[in-house]
Amino acid sequence: MGCVTICISDELEIAFRRLVRLKYGEKQGKISRGATEAIFDWCQRERIKLLDEDQLLEDE
Numbered sequence: 001m002g003c004v005t006i007c008i009s010d011e012l013e014i015a016f017r018r019l020v021r022l023k024y025g026e027k028q029g030k031i032s033r034g035a036t037e038a039i040f041d042w043c044q045r046e047r048i049k050l051l052d053e054d055q056l057l058e059d060e
Contacts, residue, residue: 008016020034 016034016038017031020030024030024033
């Protein structure tokens, strides 16, 4: 399993922790679970954008 260290603003960290707690409760590993979900969702959106852009270039 990989490990990623990031620096984010205090405001974003507070908001993220609050939302993770609301969604997953006080379970151990909730921050990792929320971060994994967020990164996965971002990767999916970016992949779709790149595929759409690639399709547009092929159509030209």
